[in-house]
Amino acid sequence: MEILSGTLCLLGAFFFMAGTVGLIRFPDSLSRIHALTKADNLGLGFIVLALVVTSQSLTVAFKLILIWLLALVASSSICFFLARKLIHRG
Amino acid sequence: MNQMIWVVLLPFLGSVVCLLVHRKLVFALAMAASLGTLAVAAGLVAHVWEHAGARVELGGWAAPLGIALQLDGLAALFLLLTAVVGVLVGIYAGSFFAQTSELRPMGIHFWPLWLLLWGGLNGVYLCSDAFNAYVLLEISTLAAVGLTVLSGSTASLVAGLRYLLAAMFGSLMYLLGVALLYAGTGQLDFVLLSRSLTPQVHVVTAFGLMVFGLLLKSALLPFHFWLPPAHASAPAPVSAILSALVVKASFFLLLKIWFVVFDSLSGEGPGKMPGQLLGFLGSLAVVWGSFQAVRQWRLKSLIAYSTVGQLGYLFFIFPVLSFSHSPPHEALAWGGTVFHLFSHGLAKASLFLAAGCLLRAMGTDDLHAMRDIAGRMPVITFSLGVAGVSLMGLPPSAGFVAKWMLLRAVLASGQWWWAPVIVLGGLLTAAYVFKILAYTFVPSQGDAVRLQPVSLAMTFVPLALAMLCVLIGFRADEVILLLPAVPGCEMSAGGGGGP
Amino acid sequence: MNLTLLFDVFLIAALLLVSWRLLGASDLFQATVLFISFGLFLSLAWIRLQAPDIALAEAAVGAGLAGVLLLGTFKGLEPEEDREGENLSSEACRLDPISPCPGRAHLLLAFTFVGSMTALLLLAVLDLPAEGDGLTLLVFQSLDRSGVEHPVTAVLLNFRFYDTWLELGVLVAAALSILCVRNRLDLRELRPSKVPDVMLRRLVMGLTPIMILVVVYLLWLGDHAPGGAFQAGVVLAAMLILLWFSGHASITSLSRILWLFSLIAGFAMMLLAAVITASWPEMRPLEFAEEWSGAIILAIEVAATLSIGVVLSSLAILSLGAVED
Numbered sequence: 043m044e045i046l047s048g049t050l051c052l053l054g055a056f057f058f059m060a061g062t063v064g065l066i067r068f069p070d071s072l073s074r075i076h077a078l079t080k081a082d083n084l085g086l087g088f089i090v091l092a093l094v095v096t097s098q099s100l101t102v103a104f105k106l107i108l109i110w111l112l113a114l115v116a117s118s119s120i121c122f123f124l125a126r127k128l129i130h131r132g
Numbered sequence: 133m134n135q136m137i138w139v140v141l142l143p144f145l146g147s148v149v150c151l152l153v154h155r156k157l158v159f160a161l162a163m164a165a166s167l168g169t170l171a172v173a174a175g176l177v178a179h180v181w182e183h184a185g186a187r188v189e190l191g192g193w194a195a196p197l198g199i200a201l202q203l204d205g206l207a208a209l210f211l212l213l214t215a216v217v218g219v220l221v222g223i224y225a226g227s228f229f230a231q232t233s234e235l236r237p238m239g240i241h242f243w244p245l246w247l248l249l250w251g252g253l254n255g256v257y258l259c260s261d262a263f264n265a266y267v268l269l270e271i272s273t274l275a276a277v278g279l280t281v282l283s284g285s286t287a288s289l290v291a292g293l294r295y296l297l298a299a300m301f302g303s304l305m306y307l308l309g310v311a312l313l314y315a316g317t318g319q320l321d322f323v324l325l326s327r328s329l330t331p332q333v334h335v336v337t338a339f340g341l342m343v344f345g346l347l348l349k350s351a352l353l354p355f356h357f358w359l360p361p362a363h364a365s366a367p368a369p370v371s372a373i374l375s376a377l378v379v380k381a382s383f384f385l386l387l388k389i390w391f392v393v394f395d396s397l398s399g400e401g402p403g404k405m406p407g408q409l410l411g412f413l414g415s416l417a418v419v420w421g422s423f424q425a426v427r428q429w430r431l432k433s434l435i436a437y438s439t440v441g442q443l444g445y446l447f448f449i450f451p452v453l454s455f456s457h458s459p460p461h462e463a464l465a466w467g468g469t470v471f472h473l474f475s476h477g478l479a480k481a482s483l484f485l486a487a488g489c490l491l492r493a494m495g496t497d498d499l500h501a502m503r504d505i506a507g508r509m510p511v512i513t514f515s516l517g518v519a520g521v522s523l524m525g526l527p528p529s530a531g532f533v534a535k536w537m538l539l540r541a542v543l544a545s546g547q548w549w550w551a552p553v554i555v556l557g558g559l560l561t562a563a564y565v566f567k568i569l570a571y572t573f574v575p576s577q578g579d580a581v582r583l584q585p586v587s588l589a590m591t592f593v594p595l596a597l598a599m600l601c602v603l604i605g606f607r608a609d610e611v612i613l614l615l616p617a618v619p620g621c622e623m624s625a626g627g628g629g630g631p
Numbered sequence: 632m633n634l635t636l637l638f639d640v641f642l643i644a645a646l647l648l649v650s651w652r653l654l655g656a657s658d659l660f661q662a663t664v665l666f667i668s669f670g671l672f673l674s675l676a677w678i679r680l681q682a683p684d685i686a687l688a689e690a691a692v693g694a695g696l697a698g699v700l701l702l703g704t705f706k707g708l709e710p711e712e713d714r715e716g717e718n719l720s721s722e723a724c725r726l727d728p729i730s731p732c733p734g735r736a737h738l739l740l741a742f743t744f745v746g747s748m749t750a751l752l753l754l755a756v757l758d759l760p761a762e763g764d765g766l767t768l769l770v771f772q773s774l775d776r777s778g779v780e781h782p783v784t785a786v787l788l789n790f791r792f793y794d795t796w797l798e799l800g801v802l803v804a805a806a807l808s809i810l811c812v813r814n815r816l817d818l819r820e821l822r823p824s825k826v827p828d829v830m831l832r833r834l835v836m837g838l839t840p841i842m843i844l845v846v847v848y849l850l851w852l853g854d855h856a857p858g859g860a861f862q863a864g865v866v867l868a869a870m871l872i873l874l875w876f877s878g879h880a881s882i883t884s885l886s887r888i889l890w891l892f893s894l895i896a897g898f899a900m901m902l903l904a905a906v907i908t909a910s911w912p913e914m915r916p917l918e919f920a921e922e923w924s925g926a927i928i929l930a931i932e933v934a935a936t937l938s939i940g941v942v943l944s945s946l947a948i949l950s951l952g953a954v955e956d
Contacts, residue, residue, distance in 0.1 A: 112841070119831075122830060134909060134916055135909075137909050138909065141905055141906055144898075145902060148902060151895060152888065152895075188916065191790070191793075191915065191916070191918045193773070197773060198790050199793045238811060241810065244807060248803065251800075252800070264791075267794050267798055268797060270797075270801050274805050275804040275808075277808055278804060278807050278808030281812050282811050284814045312756075312759070318766055332758055333758035334754075334758040337754070337755035338755070340751075
């Protein structure tokens with residue numbers, strides 16, 4: 043279990059890292075948002091999964107997954123709003 | 133002694149009710165709450181007169197865990213002053229907001245905010261807990277700022293924001309001091325704190341922070357910058373409340389902090405220095421504030437600067453009492469300070485309300501425009517005169533008793549160097565009072581302003597306040613007899629102890 | 632152990648860095664964003680100090696609500712015509728056009744003051760006794776007589792009920808003061824400055840039930856774990872602001888009297904408790920009988936949550952909203 047959660051954590055961290063590198067390296071705002079939201083959602087997913095694996099009870103696991111879903115909804119909507127604003131501005 | 137809490141409950145109750153009822157009922161209900169508070173306050177004064185102070189533990193939780201209310205002579209007198217000024221200003225405000233159409237429907241917010249402020253002030257007087265005092269100061273400050281910006285004019289918004297920032301900064305400094313004390317001792321109750329303090333670095337720092345914060349809020353000279361614009365740009369009843377009562381609440385707390393909590397620290401040895409410093413700043417305030425008042429040409433600014441000057445007199449108690457703890461000076465200094473509080477509170481409320489009448493009648497408060505006012509508005513002019521006499525300290529007013537006692541206290545404690553300041557302040561006060569009065573007697577040259585009518589209530593309330601100010605001068609003995617129950621002298625009244 | 636120490640060092644460094652950048656920011660928008668991130672770091676610091684209640688409040692108010700208010704003010708400071716892309720300099724922050732703020736003398740004074748304050752506080756904190764833990768022991772000893780199981784709730788709503796009640800009074804005073812500043816009697820007719828779009832409406836509609844659930848959960852949690860009226864109230868406020876912002880029915884649809892009722896519900900409820908206990912002959916003011924105190928505290932918490940949510944969202948709406956002509 044420990045090993046599994048550790049691996050998942052590292053995997054999550056890798057995606058976060060990738061997202062951050064994208065944020066810094068990509069040329070324009072649209073691709074930066076793309077990198078940030080896609081990679082970070084995945085990264086958060088892996089970390090939540092890692093915590094679910096080690097969690098004591100089913101309720102905690104359920105709450106963790108709920109948090110991930112909420113973050114997913116929030117970040118994708120915000121990504122949409124930002125992107126639309128950027129496109130409208132031209 | 134459980135009825136003590138009613139001086140806080142009644143104004144709050146009035147505030148909530150005034151917020152919810154129909155606008156026609158607001159004035160009647162607010163006056164009911166005000167008169168009820170006055171009655172309870174009078175009852176508390178009678179209680180202190182007959183039995184000395186009392187202490188109530190709220191919720192039945194004893195001091196280190198819970199919060200206590202403490203009633204003593206000083207608190208009772210402050211409650212009485214607030215109630216008397218509060219009721220009279222309330223009568224005036226009812227007429228003022230009904231008449232002044234430019235204050236629009238916003239006048240309706242006056243009552244909830246003022247009653248909230250009143251409850252907060254009464255809470256400060258009964259407070260016996262350092263953190264609770266902070267919350268009470270916050271509620272008073274926010275309500276006072278709300279009242280300042282009631283008129284919505286740009287000048288009042290700028291003044292109100294400055295007032296808010298200065299007062300918040302003062303509160304935060306105070307809170308920082310409270311946090312240090314709590315971290316050091318684990319106590320918040322005034323009496324318990326005073327027993328557990330020893331002169332260590334953090335205690336001295338806390339003392340400095342708390343005193344600094346409260347000085348900022350009570351507008352002692354270098355920290356007075358926020359006061360004149362705020363008090364001058366608020367509507368007249370609000371100016372009266374701010375000048376007569378709100379600054380005094382922070383001063384009251386300063387007295388408690390200085391003479392109850394840090395009594396062992398501020399009294400002896402190197403503790404003399406802060407007392408002398410406060411006395412010095414106080415005398416600077418007396419001279420500078422009065423001097424600035426003489427230079428003003430707007431009546432309300434003049435009165436506001438006069439507040440800066442008159443507040444300076446309150447701070448002579450610190451050097452006098454930190455020099456020598458012998459009973460005669462102590463009684464004189466406390467008596468003088470409390471009398472000054474009373475006379476200034478009543479006289480300043482009267483002046484601001486009279487200025488409000490003039491502003492209403494003339495449409496401006498420029499001194500040049502006040503030609504021939506004495507002939508056309510005799511009652512208002514008379515109130516200005518009587519209140520001015522008390523501010524100057526001429527007999528038989530309360531102002532005279534106050535300054536006489538302060539002078540004797542200063543001389544008896546061997547600190548003659550404060551005496552010239554007291555006298556000079558009186559002369560400067562006379563200068564600005566005569567400046568006001570002189571203009572009212574200048575005959576008009578045919579081009580006088582047409583006066584708008586002013587209601588009877590608005591005319592006679594300033595007069596009533598000014599007359600009270602003279603009359604209380606004849607009741608000096610009773611006030612002094614009430615005062616032995618002041619915090620500095622009677623520590624044992626506080627129960628405290630374990631849970 | 633070393634890892635947490637490393638984390639703490641990073642956290643402190645981040646806090647200092649962000650606050651330094653914040654002070655140096657020449658652009659108000661940048662400063663606002665930095666302020667929000669400062670709030671988030673600060674709430675992490677509260678978690679490290681094992682104060683989850685304060686961490687929740689700090690994240691919600693210090694980072695969330697204060698950010699909304701600052702951004703709203705920032706929008707209000709923008710000149711009338713839409714000058715997008717142009718940085719707003721700190722010149723615009725002046726309220727008083729006469730005095731140059733901040734001048735060189737102001738800066739010097741501020742630096743001297745802050746420097747000496749920091750030195751003084753450092754000395755004072757180093758001087759504090761190391762083992763003092765305040766009244767923690769006493770609170771735990773009296774917990775079983777308080778009617779709740781969480782010490783913070785017990786302190787806030789029983790031992791120091793008076794303070795909490797007055798704090799709600801502070802909120803009422805703040806709301807009324809802002810009304811005076813905005814020169815309004817109620818919130819009706821205040822609309823968001825932009826026409827809300829369909830996407831946002833759908834999103835908020837979907838999120839609202841979840842947010843209501845969170846409010847109730849936090850409220851219920853306060854009885855035995857970190858949470859309670861304040862945290863729940865802040866979530867409620869966020870929900871009300873989002874609803875308003877996306878064009879749904881929110882507190883702006885309430886009539887003045889209903890809005891005032893919900894504004895003072897908490898304060899009035901506690902006042903009622905105070906009046907009843909003060910007029911009860913054999914009870915002390917604010918004393919609750921042990922068997923009742925749990926129920927009383929719950930009722931008060933519900934009312935307080937409503938008030939806190941309404942006051943905080945009103946503050947935001949009053950500063951963000953505009954009146955349509």
